[in-house]
């Protein structure tokens with residue numbers, strides 16, 4: 001993935017973390033670390049590998065929290081529909 | 089709507105042909121109030137997004153999308169020549185029988201071949217199996233024999249002529265009696281052929297059919313939903329249905345995004361104008377003096393503008409929910425192809441019953457094109473058939489949700505960011521589902537005011 005593959009639209013006063021390998025800008029440092037590991041796995045130095053591992057673990061944690069919320073939403077949809085069908 | 093009016097005509101013409109209109113079948117199966125039916129459909133789409141978001145294993149998503157097996161290596165010559173011959177013979181039949189055949193719509197081969205065989209049947213095989221129009225397209229075959237001036241096609245035009253062409257064709261299909269009047273249909277086919285061949289002579293065959301021709305683009309885009317696709321080298325490949333839609337650069341530029349949205353909109357519009365609600369809504373407008381001939385194109389353009397506006401708004405919101413610095417146009421291009429699965433699902437819902445109902449009539453007319461039998465065989469659809477239409481609408485959305493999920497995973501480094509990028513698109517899909525389900529569940533009435 002190189003810079004020329006995509007068009008970007010970076011707001012003037014926004015925080016920017018740019019990839020040293022392909023120039024792609026990200027809004028969060030953690031996303032840059034993830035991008036490094038996903039798109040440039042063979043070019044990274046040790047620090048970047050460590051940063052990727054850390055970001056990946058954090059991502060797993062937040063995905064776990066998201067799954068709980070999603071499950072809650074699913075159960076809510078199910079019961080709301082169930083109740084409506086029971087009443088109608 | 090031309091196709092609908094043919095249905096209507098047959099329904100009136102044959103004693104117990106209530107199954108002719110798919111919408112009527114859909115309505116009979118409804119035993120719950122409409123608002124609940126629509127909310128359930130919308131909830132099903134929302135719930136499937138939540139379920140898809142549980143699949144967060146990147147390598148699994150990639151494996152599902154990369155799975156494929158080669159079918160035939162290289163271009164096979166004999167099927168290609170045969171396919172082209174069939175296509176040209178079909179065009180010849182439409183023109184000859186259209187001008188000289190019987191004038192009853194349900195016995196005229198030209199009408200049955202165009203609407204039942206081609207626009208319903210062939211289009212269905214295109215997204216269910218693969219795009220054979222590429223080979224069958226008779227105009228493309230005839231263009232091979234014509235000289236070319238090879239003028240440069242203006243780049244800035246891009247796919248816009250095909251967007252305008254698609255809207256114009258659907259407008260013509262809706263307002264004119266193209267499904268009742270074989271002579272008129274043959275005239276329209278000749279007119280379209282002359283225009284298309286002129287275009288391909290001026291700009292070159294390849295350029296014309298890949299850029300400006302709306303029909304070729306419709307079939308090409310539907311073909312991307314299909315399991316059988318063609319690789320760069322011409323070999324055929326089998327993939328899971330819809331998986332090709334997550335490929336980057338499948339849709340390139342605002343013009344091609346507009347075409348995808350136009351395709352989605354015209355299938356909806358086609359059904360919308362035959363609902364009783366449309367009649368009720370437009371009757372006061374027409375009696376207040378609005379000319380019906382302006383009403384239909386205006387509604388077509390306004391609806392297209394609305395669908396496109398809603399999609400572009402979703403893209404804007406998505407750049408914010410995903411906190412990405414990718415330009416909105418990038419997202420618009422990447423998340424447009426999944427909409428093709430929705431359009432295909434809706435087309436299937438709209439035309440399967442119509443196709444099955446009239447397929448025996450098409451068979452009879454093919455065997456004896458100039459006979460004008462008094463009784464035409466039709467296939468009576470079973471009562472549960474309306475459920476198939478509803479299932480097709482929902483299934484199209486499920487494929488779209490999954491494909492957009494995969495495309496988002498490919499586009500964003502953070503999986504949570506990818507899931508968040510989909511919130512506005514899911515909202516839009518819920519809106520589309522509810523609209524389509526509503527249209528499919530309405531009884532079909534003849535086109536008002538024309």
Ligand SMILES: [Zn+2]
Pocket residue numbers: 019020021022023024035036039040
């Ligand atoms: Zn990079």
